[in-house]
Amino acid sequence: MAYSIQNRLITQTIEAVKALYDASLPETQVTLQETRKEFEGHITIVVFPVTRFSKKSPEQTAEEIGTWLRENVQEIAAFNVIKGFLNISLSDSYWIDLVNTQLIDPAFGTFPANGKRLMVEYSSPNTNKPLHLGHIRNNLLGYSVAEILKAYGYDVVKANLVNDRGIHICKSMLAWLKFGHGETPSSSGLKGDHLVGKYYVIFDKAYKQEIDALKVEGQTEEEAKKNAPLIKEAQLMLQKWEAADEDVINLWKTMNGWVYDGFEKTYKQLGVDFDKFYYESNTYLLGKDIIIEGLESGVFFRKEDNSVWIDLTDEGLDQKLVLRADGTSVYITQDLGTAQLKYDEFQMDESIYVVGNEQDYHFKVLFLILKKLGKSWAEGMFHLSYGMVDLPSGKMKSREGTVVDADDLMNEMIETAKARTEELGKTEGLSEEEKALLYDTIGMGALKYFLLKVDPKKRLLFDPAESVDFQGHTGPFIQYTHARIKSVLRKADFEISHASAIPASLSSYEQDLVQGLSSYPQVLEASAKEFSPAQLANYAYEIAKLYNKFYHEETILKAEDADVKTFRLHLSAVAAKIIAESMRLLGIQVPERM
Incomplete structure (x- = not known):
């Protein structure tokens, strides 16, 4: 409205x-x-x-x-x-005037720059394995929220904090040294992130065998986990990395390079991008100055063993360690430092962290500490918490048997889209190249829409087959509607103009469609304010349904009255534009023909 x-x-x-x-x-x-x-x-x-x-x-x-x-x-x-x-x-005159004065205006639904800068941090992968289904939801949410906020007038910085150091990457590196025989992405034909992930799994299997052997010798499970030769070697490698050992650093750079090449391909297929990369290898020592600052101001206190803590019991939380007794950082330490680094660099008014709900407590503590330290910008920090994604059992096998690989899932979605599209006979007259692009557009659209139409806070069950239904509450249904509208406009050789026509009256289907289309600015505003792509996703579906009712009940191309035909074509063009823009903000492409 x-x-x-x-x-x-x-x-x-x-x-x-x-x-x-x-x-x-x-x-x-x-x-x-x-x-x-x-x-x-x-x-x-x-x-x-x-x-x-x-x-x-x-x-x-x-x-x-x-x-x-x-x-x-x-x-x-x-x-x-x-x-x-x-x-x-x-009145009919109200709706007609609304189309002619607002909806066909190229500026309809656009918001001016609001002068505020906002950072959206998402993805945050580890460099010891490829991206998985959970990362897909994270990336899609982060990207879409960033695009929606840009459309609402923010200057948006898309950031990715890469977890590229620590014991996890040392495990992959050590396993490659011991069992890799010089294997590379080129020699194996594997994407770099999959190759490194393969050696992380190999380490885990070998480590478990050593634990079992030590348990047979009489050690407890806890003792065996600590004493297994592999974990000791990995810990030694980490120490060498922190001491800047040349061989370890060179291997680390090589294997991380493989992973980044792999990630880049996955991000490209997923259709997400970033303006700024932060790396934990550059930020893990940050935060110690903030700890000193907090000790001096009385926000933190030091225990007898020299460790530093903050007491949050008055806020219903507990005491939180912020620096170990030996002076080394914990996660919260580096997160405090990284938050300060990001603010110093970008001076953003708001900062959104897109991270799963298992980290809810961590972010409560992080934001509270920053506020207690007197960081005025901490008021603008928000944790966009989201639930896990489940698949129906047996629907898809993962490469490692534990998690669903992002690349595998995307490829399966494209294959599913191909099968459903050919089954419905929607590829007539398309070249092989056009077909391949269509399958990719539909498959990725199905995946993205299914994951984004659900409120981020909710855990969801993703069914690949259901998501490619051309008749259901799905991305392909909306994509098909857009292609249908474009077909109508092509047949009429119609392009939207700055002045439509004034028909004598409107049907209820026309009124309903105009009313739905006119709500776009409000839906976009609500999606931006609540960091919720789900609102925009469900709106796009409602517009597609309203257009299909209008299309089936009213004559467009064969309307006898010229003013009625012109008005309905303008209405169709506005519907196509708003569907396309809504889907674009979700990271979803809409085909011109199907």
């Missing part, structure tokens, strides 16, 4: 209460909502708060306000009352 009519109805409802009951109704008590589909109308005004002024029943109050509004607001064509709900029907 366009902002102007909403604001006008709020103002006029307040005027009605003043005129009818000589009372001042606070604007916060005027509630507007779209009329429920089972009732006639476009906008519903909730009148229950007015009964304390009218001293009448909700029904009578609604009738009186409706009559007053009908007489004073020319856009209102009719109204009806259901209990305490006043359902307003707007």
Whole structure:
């Protein structure tokens, strides 16, 4: 619904209460909502708060306000009352004018720059293994939130903090040295991240064998885990890395280089990008100055063993270690330092961390510590927490038997899209190159839409086959609708102009479509403010449904009246534009033909 009519109805409802009951109704008590589909109308005004002024029943109050509004607001064509709900029907002329003055304007749905900078940090992979299904949800959420915020007027920095050091990467490096025989991505034909991940798995298997052997010799499981020769070698390698041992550093750079090449291919296929990369190897020593600062200000305290802590019990949390007794960092230490580094570099007003919900506690502690340290910018920090993604059992086998590999899943989605598209006969007249692009567009669209249409906080069950249904609540359904609209516009050889036509009247299907399209700016604003691509995803689906109803019930190309035909073509062009833009902000392409 366009902002102007909403604001006008709020103002006029307040005027009605003043005129009818000589009372001042606070604007916060005027509630507007779209009329429920089972009732006639476009906008519903909730009148229950007015009964304390009218001293009448909700029904009578609604009738009186409706009559007053009908007489004073020319856009209102009719109204009806259901209990305490006043359902307003707007005139055809209102909807026609809305299309001609707002919807066909190229600037419709765009927001000016708001002068604020915001950082969205997402992906944050480890360099010891390839990306998996959980990373896909993370990347899609981060990318889409960043794009939505850009569309809403923010200057957005997309950041990726890569976990490229530590015992995990040393395990892969050690296993490659012991069992790799010089294998490389080129010699093996494996993507670099898959090759390094292979040796992480090999390390784990060999490590478990050593643990079992030590347990047979009489050691407890805990003792065996500490005493196994492999883990001791990996720990020694980490120490050498921290001491800048030349051989270890060179191997680390080589194997991380393989992983980055692999990640780049995955990111490209996934359609995500970054403006700034941070590396834990450069940030893991940060934060120690902040610890000193906090000790001096009394935010932190030192225990007898020389370790440094913060007491958060008054906030319902616990005591948190921020520096070990030997002076080495813990995760929170480097996160404090990295947060300061990012702010010093970009001076952002807000900072969004896209990280799974298993880290909820960590971010509560991190943000609270920064606030206690007096960092004014900590108020703008937000943890976009999301739930895990599950697959129906047996739907897909992972390479390692434990997690679903991102590359495998994307390739399976494209194959599934190919099978479903050919089965439905939607490839007629396309070249092999065009078919390949279409399968990729549909497969990736299905994957992205299915993961983004669900509220980020919810855990979700992803069914690859269900996601490629051309008739369901899916990406391909929306993509097919866009292709259908483009086909109509091609047949009419139509391009949107700055002036549409004025038909004598509109059908309910046309009114519903105009109303849905006019809501785009509000949906985009809500998606941005709540960091929720799900709102925009579900909106795109609703527009696709509204257009298909309109398409099936109304004649477009063969409309006898020229003004009706022109108006309906403009309506179709606006629908295609808004579907395409909504899907673009989700990172999803829409085909011109199918």
